[in-house]
Amino acid sequence: MLTVDSHPLLDTVAFEATFSKPLSEQPSPEWLVALLKLDAPAPLSADDAVRGAVRDLLRHGGFKPTGRSKPASEYLVRAAGDGTLGSINAAVDVCNAVSLHSGLPISVVDPERAKEPLRIGIAPADASYVFNASGQSIDLGGLLCLFDAEGPCANAVKDAQRTKTHAGTRRTLTVLWGTNALPGRTERAFTWYRELLERLGATVERRS
Incomplete structure (x- = not known):
């Protein structure tokens, strides 16, 4: 089960993908x-209006999406621009490609590492989690997050280390953090995302 709390701006799509082999x-x-290049042909492109709408989505709960806490999609633009956006694995590369060109932040987690029930909602003021292998943490208060039974595990800024994909991952759960201020963009991004995954031989099952 994946439930989504009521939110005046959120326009999300969540789905599972199953790969024929471990990543x-x-x-x-x-x-x-x-x-993964900014000038690659793509069915979507982002601009300042998209970036502003995404930041407004994350601000709604009181979170400040600036500095080191800006949406992950903005980091991708910078990395692609300076040539440091490289391949990680097939699942993450598809995520990064769609996020880069659509302007929507996207989370990808390994559902085998998450504990149901799953829910999307705003994190409480004192919430935080570790987001990388070196143990760095992010304060999540007021930020839209994916929750599992243990607490927040992904969001539009940085996903939790405990649920990230790994070498043995064969199934992923993806959340597109879209906003209804950009009508139709989330669905278009999902359609392209699905096409790319199916081109890789993965199967896709929508969850929201």
């Missing part, structure tokens, strides 16, 4: 790596 045995093909 360690499925390197990204050249056509996918090529999509």
